[in-house]
Amino acid sequence: MCLGVPGQIVKIGDNALQLASVDVCGVQREVNISLICDDDPQALLGKWVLVHVGFAMSIIDEDEAKQTQEALLAMSQLEHEVGDFLGLNQK
Template identity: 35%
Template sequence: MCLAIPSKVTELKDNNMAVVDTLGVSREASLDLLGESVSVGDWVLLHIGYVMSKIDEQSARESLRLYEQMLQAMQEEENERIEANR
């Protein structure tokens, strides 16, 4: 299973690279696999350092909301496991 994370393009660089913001973390990503142009402010799907496609802002925000819910649930489970082992 592949997981692509919605990210916002914050800067375009030389050599078909972009800087994207992914859940508050900035990283460089390759645009080599993307078949269309992107601009600063566009939302994209990022997978292992490659931008796979553009997405609309509403879809990106909904996906990020769901990721946050999953991360919160995982943290709660971890906290319960730690507490149970005390």
């Protein structure tokens, strides 16, 4: 399964062909912004985006981003608990 992950643009280059730094749950990664940048890339600073395979695919609002982050974290916790239940996460 492929997921888009929400992140916030925290640093940006001078043009849409450069990479931007996106913060995803405290981890910063470089992503390509060419798919979402129509004009001045600096206008994207602070925006929330949906990141998939190194590309910012779309701009999303902060509430949607935070709800998605919470859901992804909950799914991760549920996966761990199901693994424990099935005996997959034995130490």
